[in-house]
Amino acid sequence: MSPMARTALQPHATPPHLIRNFCIIAHIDHGKSTLADRMLQKTGVVEERQMRAQYLDRMDIERERGITIKSQAVRMPWEAPDAEGDPEVYCLNMIDTPGHVDFTYEVSRSLAACEGAVLLVDAAQGIEAQTLANLYLAMENDLTIIPVLNKIDLPAAQPEKYAEELARLIGCEPEDCLRVSGKTGEGVEELLDQIVAQIPPPVGDADAPARAMIFDSVYDTYRGVVTYVRVIDGNLNPRERIVMMSTKAQHELLEIGVISPEPTPGKGLGVGEVGYLITGVKDVRQSRVGDTVTNAGKPASEALGGYRDPRPMVFSGLYPIDGSDYPDLRDALDKLKLNDAALVYEPETSAALGFGFRVGFLGMLHLEIVRERLEREFGLDLISTMPNVEYEVVMDDKKVVEVTNPSEFPGGKISQVSEPVVRATILAPSEYVGAIMELCQQRRGSLRGMDYLSEDRVEMRYTLPLAEIVFDFFDQLKSRTRGYASSTTSPTASRPPTWSRSTSCCRASRSTRSARSCTRTRPTPTACRWPPSCASSSRASSSRCRSRPPSARESLRERRSGRSARTSSPSATAATSAASASCSRSRRRARSG
Numbered sequence: 001m002s003p004m005a006r007t008a009l010q011p012h013a014t015p016p017h018l019i020r021n022f023c024i025i026a027h028i029d030h031g032k033s034t035l036a037d038r039m040l041q042k043t044g045v046v047e048e049r050q051m052r053a054q055y056l057d058r059m060d061i062e063r064e065r066g067i068t069i070k071s072q073a074v075r076m077p078w079e080a081p082d083a084e085g086d087p088e089v090y091c092l093n094m095i096d097t098p099g100h101v102d103f104t105y106e107v108s109r110s111l112a113a114c115e116g117a118v119l120l121v122d123a124a125q126g127i128e129a130q131t132l133a134n135l136y137l138a139m140e141n142d143l144t145i146i147p148v149l150n151k152i153d154l155p156a157a158q159p160e161k162y163a164e165e166l167a168r169l170i171g172c173e174p175e176d177c178l179r180v181s182g183k184t185g186e187g188v189e190e191l192l193d194q195i196v197a198q199i200p201p202p203v204g205d206a207d208a209p210a211r212a213m214i215f216d217s218v219y220d221t222y223r224g225v226v227t228y229v230r231v232i233d234g235n236l237n238p239r240e241r242i243v244m245m246s247t248k249a250q251h252e253l254l255e256i257g258v259i260s261p262e263p264t265p266g267k268g269l270g271v272g273e274v275g276y277l278i279t280g281v282k283d284v285r286q287s288r289v290g291d292t293v294t295n296a297g298k299p300a301s302e303a304l305g306g307y308r309d310p311r312p313m314v315f316s317g318l319y320p321i322d323g324s325d326y327p328d329l330r331d332a333l334d335k336l337k338l339n340d341a342a343l344v345y346e347p348e349t350s351a352a353l354g355f356g357f358r359v360g361f362l363g364m365l366h367l368e369i370v371r372e373r374l375e376r377e378f379g380l381d382l383i384s385t386m387p388n389v390e391y392e393v394v395m396d397d398k399k400v401v402e403v404t405n406p407s408e409f410p411g412g413k414i415s416q417v418s419e420p421v422v423r424a425t426i427l428a429p430s431e432y433v434g435a436i437m438e439l440c441q442q443r444r445g446s447l448r449g450m451d452y453l454s455e456d457r458v459e460m461r462y463t464l465p466l467a468e469i470v471f472d473f474f475d476q477l478k479s480r481t482r483g484y485a486s487s488t489t490s491p492t493a494s495r496p497p498t499w500s501r502s503t504s505c506c507r508a509s510r511s512t513r514s515a516r517s518c519t520r521t522r523p524t525p526t527a528c529r530w531p532p533s534c535a536s537s538s539r540a541s542s543s544r545c546r547s548r549p550p551s552a553r554e555s556l557r558e559r560r561s562g563r564s565a566r567t568s569s570p571s572a573t574a575a576t577s578a579a580s581a582s583c584s585r586s587r588r589r590a591r592s593g
């Protein structure tokens, strides 16, 4: 066991071969923050008397809901044997990532700042959907994976069973899975030793122009925006001018340092180091996640890859219950925007609800958090309208109209309507396969593949229209599987046509703000069932599914190449046209009746 390192390495002068950058990835509630707490304690970064649960979750909502919304990065010293077996002090940078699907892009940037990931699985629950989604993200970033089973102190823990599942998934031996308890601290020191031994040190060119990737930025009332970065090449020094490569905006570095566990200003950051910058900017939009920071005096010619503008996926109207609160709501949104680059809004009016805003969110959790913060931090009473997604309507004259509210649906000749879709991964005991298939088919989903992780656990991959899952999909999934299914979704860039002149199966209501766009394949949740022919053909195809669990690398290859696994559902178009035929039959019957 390693003793706590007594002499920590100084930032800016840390040789890259002594740095290890890692993150902890896990399904919600598998104990990521608790394990992070124990690491802070074991490395002596947080003293016993200052310790409190979920030390890194600093927002009130994070602590109350027990979820991580913002990333955090902490520098910890740790003494471990080097390659020759002599004790050496290393610098471990732990990046705590947000755990919810709405923040997948933030997670992917945090992962890109690391060389390794601790894949944490609850030893009483086993692998869940988000474990897989995060594992795939980590593998796409070529991270070294350390499999760890947590909560081994629980009486219900089955470490042997889940070590086998985990080993099969990532292609290692069950004995390679470490066993820890974030609660009691058992096995945490050995895990820290393994992080040093297994995760490769960062590599970068110290003499090149600086390139640092922003993996998070938060707004602080007193200090302005605090930007978290990982330096890839070169170095950043206090008081020099820096450039944000996506916007070309220049700022002066007022403060630069590391978090250990409170912000500590230093002399700069070198290759492979992780720390924070303060430039005095007041809006997180000027310091965007995924962007590259370089020196203004000696700028890098090429930005680091992977930057993406945050794109809202779900739209909802927010109205004050008391109309006279409208200016307060506007001020509150303006303030919240400083801390949330993904929040977009524009004023709108409704005959029924008065003045309000149409707000774009990353997903349903983001919507809930924003609404809760507006009500709690700004004392507002709000009504929100039914969440909607953004449809793209192509007119006959090729004009494209973006529709986020059914009442904006254009009149005139429409040639095509497309909608956002997501890839969903659902993990559940195999007895619920039928119930899940039924639900997903009702929601216009198409099965991309299905694999058995073990005899009694199955992974199903679907493509689903986002509009079908924003409302009650996850509640339905939980109730139909008695709470045993877990699911995760990731947005895709493709927007397949929902309606085109040839299939003619979409309509949108223009009535009120709370109206909902719907397709003719499912005009109301229960009005139109899939024809039996589709259901039976999907059952037939499901019997051809794999019994051998694929390794995560195989699945990743399939995801990358876009090839679906051996099972497939009836093609979406066939199902759509069959269903729309049955719809038109029932409409004809209704009219003649």
Ligand SMILES: Nc1nc2c(ncn2[C@@H]2O[C@H](COP(=O)(O)OP(=O)(O)OP(=O)(O)O)[C@@H](O)[C@H]2O)c(=O)[nH]1
Pocket (backbone or CB within 6 Å): 026, 027, 028, 029, 030, 031, 032, 033, 034, 035, 054, 066, 067, 068, 098, 099, 100, 150, 151, 152, 153, 154, 180, 181, 182, 183, 184
């Ligand atoms: N018995 C036991 N309980 C644990 C252990 N680790 C975490 N827990 C409990 O599991 C629950 C979830 O732990 P968190 O650390 O908040 O989980 P998380 O993965 O950080 O959750 P998110 O931030 O939402 O992703 C809490 O009630 C913890 O007290 C452990 O090793 N043993």
